Amino acid sequence: MPGVPWTDPEQNLLRQLTKQGLGPIRIKRQGHFSDPGETVRSVYGIARQAHRLCLVNPEASKRVSLGRRRSINVEKQHGAALIPYLLKYGRTYPTWYIAQKWELSEGMVRHRLHKLGIHRTWAQSVALPLAKFKLPQYRKELSSKLKQTFQTRRRQRCLDFERRSRELQLQNPNAPQRVCEQCLVGRPLAAEFFPAFRNSGKDKTYYSYKCRRCFSERKPTVEGPSRANPKTVRLANQISRLRADYLNNGAPLIPRTCIRCQETWPLLEEFWRSCLSSAGNRCFDHRCRLCANAVRRAHARSLHAPRQ
Numbered sequence: 292m293p294g295v296p297w298t299d300p301e302q303n304l305l306r307q308l309t310k311q312g313l314g315p316i317r318i319k320r321q322g323h324f325s326d327p328g329e330t331v332r333s334v335y336g337i338a339r340q341a342h343r344l345c346l347v348n349p350e351a352s353k354r355v356s357l358g359r360r361r362s363i364n365v366e367k368q369h370g371a372a373l374i375p376y377l378l379k380y381g382r383t384y385p386t387w388y389i390a391q392k393w394e395l396s397e398g399m400v401r402h403r404l405h406k407l408g409i410h411r412t413w414a415q416s417v418a419l420p421l422a423k424f425k426l427p428q429y430r431k432e433l434s435s436k437l438k439q440t441f442q443t444r445r446r447q448r449c450l451d452f453e454r455r456s457r458e459l460q461l462q463n464p465n466a467p468q469r470v471c472e473q474c475l476v477g478r479p480l481a482a483e484f485f486p487a488f489r490n491s492g493k494d495k496t497y498y499s500y501k502c503r504r505c506f507s508e509r510k511p512t513v514e515g516p517s518r519a520n521p522k523t524v525r526l527a528n529q530i531s532r533l534r535a536d537y538l539n540n541g542a543p544l545i546p547r548t549c550i551r552c553q554e555t556w557p558l559l560e561e562f563w564r565s566c567l568s569s570a571g572n573r574c575f576d577h578r579c580r581l582c583a584n585a586v587r588r589a590h591a592r593s594l595h596a597p598r599q
Contacts, residue, residue, distance in 0.1 A: 297340055304324075305340060305346070312447060315334045315337040319332075319337065359396070373393060377389070377400075381409040386401055386404070386416075452484075452503070455483070460478075466479050467480040473502075473505040480498055482498075485499050485501070530561070530562060533561055545557065547563065549577070549582055552581070552582050554579065556579050562580055563575040
């Protein structure tokens, strides 16, 4: 609703959002200032209020305003000749070439092409003879810019993740928590912080032992493939810790070496699969539990592999 003055809570919220690096469009997309029970603010209204509170870079804002005003004036001067030119060459020449020829901004050219119903896909734009994407230097600069944008957004998501975790812990200290097995940080046990898996048969929800931040970083590295099944990795860590506890206690144990990994493990059921013979004796496998599980998974994959 236009003409409604901004209240102090609204201004404080706008200051907090701009400190997080959010612009007017992203603020509106996240649902802020859109509650029907309160005053609904438009993107333009949010931008103007941020400008009044000196929350934006004045030089950048002035530069954008001057460029937009200049493009509008140039469009008014060449409007009669611009539309026939776009209808004739809009599908042949790229946007940057038309903008440079008519001294317009690329955004203004895209807007005019959209209004005229001239749409190009990414493949069609790249296939144009004067497309910048064919230049190696332009592709290198674009790749560097995209990587930088991705790193910035990733850091912002991590900061928001940590901030949200601290807020919920302060609001409800008695809520159930879980310590991530990778970063060793306790977080609220909720689907917002740990990937959740629903078991409809048991009507129960299971949560991962890695938080969402560490779960997203699970990718192959130089040291070894880390995209193994989380349950397999957790079992290997548990068995390794259990072996270290047995060895540190100094209890007399019978060691045994696995024929596959050549690792020495105590001859106990925690580390070796066993069965009873017909004579009632306990017989242990020649492979440790980890190697036996690996062989079993490899056999299952070979059975379910697509036939060529």
